[in-house]
């Protein structure tokens with residue numbers, strides 16, 4: 411039986427890496443008591459809390475954390491009409507936190523995710539592992555059968571081309587979950603009691619040309635390398651689909667990472683996901699996505715970006731045009747989504763003017 415760790419205090423001996431270069435983004439409709447368990451790992455970092463739902467509700471943040479909190483009124487005030495691209499009443503709202511951050515790295519986590527234990531019973535500092543993943547190269551161009559060659563105790567295996575051993579910059583570190591796995595609603599309904607107790611001690615680079623279902627529950631990325639692609643789409647209130655926010659961002663991100671020669675890793679770290687959301691509610695949210703994705707995936711698999719697409723923004727705008735042209739015929743929703751993708755980039759560039767002076771260690775321009 412996997413339980414959440416309780417001895418996190420003992421587990422924190424390392425100086426917090428990237429303390430002034432990383433923001434932790436949390437979407438929430440609840441109080442943030444879960445932070446107590448993460449305190450030893452998270453307290454040194456700045457939090458960006460995106461409060462979803464009723465902005466008049468007061469969200470209690472435990473004492474001692476350095477944070478900024480944005481509710482829907484703040485989003486509307488800051489973005490004006492462009493706020494239309496930020497979802498309401500869906501965890502997709504978290505991408506607003508990516509946009510307002512001034513730091514190089516983002517770690518995003520759900521408020522029902524707790525500190526997990528590794529097989530030895532040690533508390534897992536998920537943030538520390540993500541930082542190791544994101545600071546070491548990826549190997550998207552040739553698969554290393556001994557997994558991450560940059561980890562202590564591993565290396566490139568025989569036959570791995572030396573010309574490729576420098577690897578590629580890592581843009582994304584995708585963590586996993588013990589206890590409640592991130593299953594879709596049909597799988598949840600068929601296997602309501604299934605719990606993930608399998609701890610796999612591996613970090614893998616997802617090969618170039620391969621898509622993956624990105625989960626936003628336990629995710630870290632380099633904002634400078636791939637931030638503008640991390641738009642979590644139009645979900646929730648007033649939209650025909652939900653729970654495809656992170657997936658959409660992941661598909662766009664992977665196509666752009668492949669084009670720009672950036673790496674995406676998945677595997678460690680694990681968090682302990684404590685709450686299964688309601689499978690019937692999830693089925694309603696996912697319903698259209700379950701058959702739309704049979705068109706969406708071939709679209710992303712076939713997507714190519716021209717050589718003029720030399721920045722994430724240019725790639726993303728190019729992708730939005732292809733979404734409009736090729737997915738617009740699947741459903742008018744994709745027309746709207748393609749427009750929202752453009753609005754997102756406009757808002758991103760407004761809040762993050764390119765060529766802004768170098769950001770100091772506190773991420774202030």
Ligand SMILES: O=c1ccn([C@@H]2O[C@H](COP(=O)(O)OP(=O)(O)O[C@H]3O[C@@H](CO)[C@H](O)[C@H]3O)[C@@H](O)[C@H]2O)c(=O)[nH]1
Nearest residue numbers: 437438439462499500501520521522625626627653687
């Ligand atoms: O309307 C909402 C609902 C929730 N949130 C916040 O978002 C996260 C996730 O919420 P929850 O844990 O209840 O839902 P899950 O189904 O476990 O979420 C995962 O499934 C995918 C949904 O797209 C995604 O991969 C995960 O988020 C919590 O922090 C809630 O407080 C919200 O902001 N608005």
Ligand SMILES: [Mn+2]
Nearest residue numbers: 520522685687
């Ligand atoms: Mn959850």
